[in-house]
Amino acid sequence: MTSQYPAAVPVMPHLSPVEILLVEDNPGDAELTREALAESKVLIKLHEVRDGEAAMVFLRRGPGYADAPRPDLILLDLNLPRKDGRAVLKEIKEDPALRRIPVVVLTSSQAEQDIARAYDLNANCYVTKPVNLEQFLTIVRSIEQFWLTVVKLPRDAG
Amino acid sequence: MRESEDLFRTAMQSSPIGMALRGLDGRWLAVNQALADIVGYSEQELQALGVADISHPDDLAVDMAYAQELLAGTRGPYSREKRYVHRDGHTVWILLSVTLVRGEHGEARFFIAQMNDISARKHAEEELARRQEELARSNAELEQFAYVASHDLQEPLRMVASYTQLLARKYEGQLDERADRWIGYAVDGAYRMQALINDLLSLSRVGTHGREPELIDSSQALARALGSLTSAITESGARITSDPLPVVRADAGQLEQLFQNLVGNAIKFRRPDVPAEVRVSARRRSTEGRDEWIFSIADNGIGLDASYAEQVFTLFQRLHTREEYPGTGIGLAICRKIVERHGGRIWVESTPGVGATFNFTLPANE
Numbered sequence: 291m292t293s294q295y296p297a298a299v300p301v302m303p304h305l306s307p308v309e310i311l312l313v314e315d316n317p318g319d320a321e322l323t324r325e326a327l328a329e330s331k332v333l334i335k336l337h338e339v340r341d342g343e344a345a346m347v348f349l350r351r352g353p354g355y356a357d358a359p360r361p362d363l364i365l366l367d368l369n370l371p372r373k374d375g376r377a378v379l380k381e382i383k384e385d386p387a388l389r390r391i392p393v394v395v396l397t398s399s400q401a402e403q404d405i406a407r408a409y410d411l412n413a414n415c416y417v418t419k420p421v422n423l424e425q426f427l428t429i430v431r432s433i434e435q436f437w438l439t440v441v442k443l444p445r446d447a448g
Numbered sequence: 449m450r451e452s453e454d455l456f457r458t459a460m461q462s463s464p465i466g467m468a469l470r471g472l473d474g475r476w477l478a479v480n481q482a483l484a485d486i487v488g489y490s491e492q493e494l495q496a497l498g499v500a501d502i503s504h505p506d507d508l509a510v511d512m513a514y515a516q517e518l519l520a521g522t523r524g525p526y527s528r529e530k531r532y533v534h535r536d537g538h539t540v541w542i543l544l545s546v547t548l549v550r551g552e553h554g555e556a557r558f559f560i561a562q563m564n565d566i567s568a569r570k571h572a573e574e575e576l577a578r579r580q581e582e583l584a585r586s587n588a589e590l591e592q593f594a595y596v597a598s599h600d601l602q603e604p605l606r607m608v609a610s611y612t613q614l615l616a617r618k619y620e621g622q623l624d625e626r627a628d629r630w631i632g633y634a635v636d637g638a639y640r641m642q643a644l645i646n647d648l649l650s651l652s653r654v655g656t657h658g659r660e661p662e663l664i665d666s667s668q669a670l671a672r673a674l675g676s677l678t679s680a681i682t683e684s685g686a687r688i689t690s691d692p693l694p695v696v697r698a699d700a701g702q703l704e705q706l707f708q709n710l711v712g713n714a715i716k717f718r719r720p721d722v723p724a725e726v727r728v729s730a731r732r733r734s735t736e737g738r739d740e741w742i743f744s745i746a747d748n749g750i751g752l753d754a755s756y757a758e759q760v761f762t763l764f765q766r767l768h769t770r771e772e773y774p775g776t777g778i779g780l781a782i783c784r785k786i787v788e789r790h791g792g793r794i795w796v797e798s799t800p801g802v803g804a805t806f807n808f809t810l811p812a813n814e
Contacts, residue, residue, distance in 0.1 A: 398603040421605055
């Protein structure tokens with residue numbers, strides 16, 4: 291599903307909306323992220339998929355996703371049905387056509403082995419979702435600020 | 449000649465170690481009582497048997513091979529661990545030592561064998577191996593539990609907390625005071641649950657993430673602990689002093705954790721309007737059978753009644769409500785686990801309203 295958030299005043303010179311792919315199986319978590327991004331000043335188009343396989347089909351513009359845009363940022367949960375988040379991360383970062391896309395692992399787990407493994411698989415960063423709602427909203431906002439306004443993203447031919 | 453024969457025969461007969469003279473054909477030329485006892489036969493019965501009859505079948509081939517090599521001269525006298533089969537069927541581990549006796553012209557004459565019953569040691573080794581496997585398995589299970597706790601339990605918690613808070617935000621002003629309060633209880637419950645889970649994880653890590661103790665400077669561990677407490681110290685105006693502290697054998701990270709918990713408590717449980725004064729010291733005590741360092745963390749805080757002195761070290765046991773003093777009640781349980789892991793003891797001496805001194809010991813055997 292896709293939602294669009296019109297900006298009150300566009301702050302950054304994005305002529306087209308920023309495409310974000312959210313890979314999250316828990317509808318409750320997806321909605322929280324949606325809520326948090328809704329307050330963004332940047333024009334964002336949020337795409338959501340609910341499992342790892344759908345994520346790969348989206349990224350490769352497979353059946354059902356032929357017109358899918360190439361995301362500027364991927365928010366990836368680790369524990370997903372069908373294809374697990376770690377497998378998705380690995381595939382993205384091993385694929386020359388996809389590996390430039392920044393992947394923010396956004397997950398409940400605080401386990402050290404999960405953090406280590408994600409960085410081993412070349413996640414761009416790892417963020418733990420906090421229990422406190424305000425903190426969560428702040429974190430999503432900082433992700434969006436950092437990756438979409440502070441950071442330089444690569445231009446892609448595709 | 450006769451005398452030396454008699455001497456030898458006597459020596460063999462009365463030896464507590466199993467002994468046998470074995471002919472080149474594999475049959476016994478002589479055996480002693482000790483050997484007969486090892487395999488549960490009488491001397492006569494044993495005499496009628498051969499090596500093959502009392503050996504464990506899996507160990508025979510090597511015996512034969514070694515015997516051949518002894519005869520060929522390619523192997524010298526040897527010792528090896530092998531198994532006999534007792535008359536009643538059970539296995540007996542022995543340490544077998546074999547020599548080949550040659551005649552004047554180098555011809556092989558007979559074998560001398562000595563057998564030590566090592567069953568007891570073997571059983572102990574097997575038991576040890578079994579226990580180590582058991583421990584490794586148990587640790588692996590604990591690690592898995594810890595992973596589940598830090599991962600799978602967090603998500604439902606977040607759903608409860610986040611959506612209750614979202615409700616509060618969305619309907620702000622439209623709900624009455626009671627609703628606000630109820631939402632507060634729900635959210636607070638979720639936060640506390642998370643704190644409890646994290647505390648249990650810390651406790652389990654004392655065992656699973658513990659490192660081998662090594663010689664460290666305990667004053668440095670204290671310094672690092674105080675570094676972590678900087679904001680608590682400055683906010684409360686606490687004064688921490690320390691005597692010179694010794695070099696001890698300990699896990700540096702855990703000693704730091706220990707100091708942090710104890711000094712942190714000393715600061716937290718201060719008397720209202722009285723800045724905390726905490727003194728850390730150590731003295732050595734060598735009594736017979738025991739050589740140890742006794743560390744003391746003395747404060748001028750609210751203290752506690754002697755009747756609670758044991759209870760405070762119990763998991764999640766608190767002496768105050770959460771409104772009075774925050775915390776889950778795990779700090780001292782972790783302290784005790786760390787101290788016990790190092791082979792020490794921990795206890796408290798206190799006068800309510802005056803202060804408390806927490807003491808713990810570390811073995812001094814550097």
